[in-house]
Amino acid sequence: MTNASSTQGSEGPSLSRRVAKAGSWGIIQVMGGNILRLCSNLIMTRLLVPEAFGLMALIGVLLAGFNLFTDIGINRSVMREKDGDQPHFLHVAWVVKIGRGAMISVAVLMLAVLVWFLAPIYAPEGTVYADPNLPYLMIMAAFVPLIQGFEATTKELCQRRLLMQYPAIFDNLNHALTIVFMVIFASISPTVWALMTGMLVGAVLKVVFTSAFYPGPSMAFVWDREVADRLWHYGKWLLGSSVFTFFAVNAEKLILGVFLDAATFGIFVIAMFWIEAGVMLVVRLGDGVGFPVISEVLRTRPHDAPRLYRKLQTGIDVICLCAFLVLFFGGQLLIDTLYTETYQVAGLYLTVLSLRFLAVRFDTVNGLIMNHGNSRAMMVISGARATWICIALPLVFQYIGFNAALVIIALIPLVTVPYSLWLVRPYLGMKQISFDILWLVLTLIIAGVVYTSL
Numbered sequence: 001m002t003n004a005s006s007t008q009g010s011e012g013p014s015l016s017r018r019v020a021k022a023g024s025w026g027i028i029q030v031m032g033g034n035i036l037r038l039c040s041n042l043i044m045t046r047l048l049v050p051e052a053f054g055l056m057a058l059i060g061v062l063l064a065g066f067n068l069f070t071d072i073g074i075n076r077s078v079m080r081e082k083d084g085d086q087p088h089f090l091h092v093a094w095v096v097k098i099g100r101g102a103m104i105s106v107a108v109l110m111l112a113v114l115v116w117f118l119a120p121i122y123a124p125e126g127t128v129y130a131d132p133n134l135p136y137l138m139i140m141a142a143f144v145p146l147i148q149g150f151e152a153t154t155k156e157l158c159q160r161r162l163l164m165q166y167p168a169i170f171d172n173l174n175h176a177l178t179i180v181f182m183v184i185f186a187s188i189s190p191t192v193w194a195l196m197t198g199m200l201v202g203a204v205l206k207v208v209f210t211s212a213f214y215p216g217p218s219m220a221f222v223w224d225r226e227v228a229d230r231l232w233h234y235g236k237w238l239l240g241s242s243v244f245t246f247f248a249v250n251a252e253k254l255i256l257g258v259f260l261d262a263a264t265f266g267i268f269v270i271a272m273f274w275i276e277a278g279v280m281l282v283v284r285l286g287d288g289v290g291f292p293v294i295s296e297v298l299r300t301r302p303h304d305a306p307r308l309y310r311k312l313q314t315g316i317d318v319i320c321l322c323a324f325l326v327l328f329f330g331g332q333l334l335i336d337t338l339y340t341e342t343y344q345v346a347g348l349y350l351t352v353l354s355l356r357f358l359a360v361r362f363d364t365v366n367g368l369i370m371n372h373g374n375s376r377a378m379m380v381i382s383g384a385r386a387t388w389i390c391i392a393l394p395l396v397f398q399y400i401g402f403n404a405a406l407v408i409i410a411l412i413p414l415v416t417v418p419y420s421l422w423l424v425r426p427y428l429g430m431k432q433i434s435f436d437i438l439w440l441v442l443t444l445i446i447a448g449v450v451y452t453s454l
């Protein structure tokens with residue numbers, strides 16, 4: 001197998017064309033996925049009650065938590081390491097993924113048993129945690145990470161080589177087939193189990209697609225202590241970072257699940273669906289295109305990295321600003337048009353949460369920090385965010401109210417921006433840093449105006 005990334009990375013025009021192509025496919029992947037998720041959301045909200053979405057949101061948070069608690073950055077290692085595109089490296093990484101998936105499954109089963117026994121005693125009546133379906137859903141959800149562990153590392157190989165057409169096509173095909181299964185199940189039994197069926201089917205399809213249709217070597221059980229040590233050396237700080245990232249990203253659902261009834265929590269989840277859909281586009285462009293591109297440039301011609309970063313950041317800034325304006329001014333109309341009267345209050349939530357797009361643009365700065373191998377700094381950043389949201393959110397909710405809590409949720413990424421900018425100032429120069437500081441100040445002013453206008 002030839003090392004395409006190395007041979008192509010030395011030519012600027014070739015890289016430019018591949019970036020443009022990968023970015024286009026990345027947008028197609030996210031937009032197609034969001035359209036399919038929207039279709040699923042609109043169909044299922046007419047078949048199921050809000051409580052079902054609240055329950056599955058909590059299941060999703062738990063699975064995301066265990067995934068992050070065990071995340072050693074295998075995908076980033078495949079993109080960063082010089083031999084990351086070689087079959088031997090990919091095989092060892094696949095074996096590590098399988099072991100990780102099995103560990104997560106066992107942990108989820110153990111937690112399900114605890115919930116089974118303890119929730120009836122300690123969970124506040126009427127909340128998501130007190131729902132009798134929760135432990136049964138967790139037991140079924142335990143099979144998801146086990147299945148996901150067998151996804152071939154050809155997926156990571158495509159990211160390294162900027163072959164984004166494969167995840168764009170097959171991820172969207174996965175979404176479409178999953179919707180079909182969920183609708184069929186919900187038509188027979190309109191319960192939360194229709195959503196769980198979709199989750200399991202989607203996991204199986206990803207294994208099939210990455211193994212049968214993605215370019216790259218067939219997977220094999222191979223072990224190499226030296227490769228495994230390299231994965232661990234890079235990922236050990238990411239492991240700590242991922243634990244904190246889980247709380248930083250998902251703490252709002254865990255905390256609000258205590259304070260809100262199941263129906264209100266489900267409506268909040270509907271509003272977050274739209275925010276997360278847009279954020280996913282930013283993340284996909286940053287991680288799926290920006291990270292591998294910067295990685296390649298740092299490997300081959302590091303002096304060009306700051307200039308290329310600024311170009312990528314400008315594109316992301318435009319996307320974030322447009323997303324904020326669309327959802328801030330049109331969020332209520334969007335909910336009124338697409339959803340039944342039961343979900344109308346989600347429009348207010350969406351208007352406030354649109355501030356997230358002004359804040360999430362700074363995550364590309366953290367990607368630059370990661371590309372320079374400073375995974376320890378990422379643990380500090382994630383830890384600070386997690387600490388902030390776990391302390392601030394319940395206090396603000398209790399003493400100021402739900403609207404203020406929504407502002408806190410939207411602005412989580414801003415907590416660590418000064419530290420991140422201080423770390424990257426040697427790479428970017430003061431002109432870019434000054435622009436980022438201006439963006440930060442304006443975002444805080446806009447957030448204050450939004451809150452006072454509620």
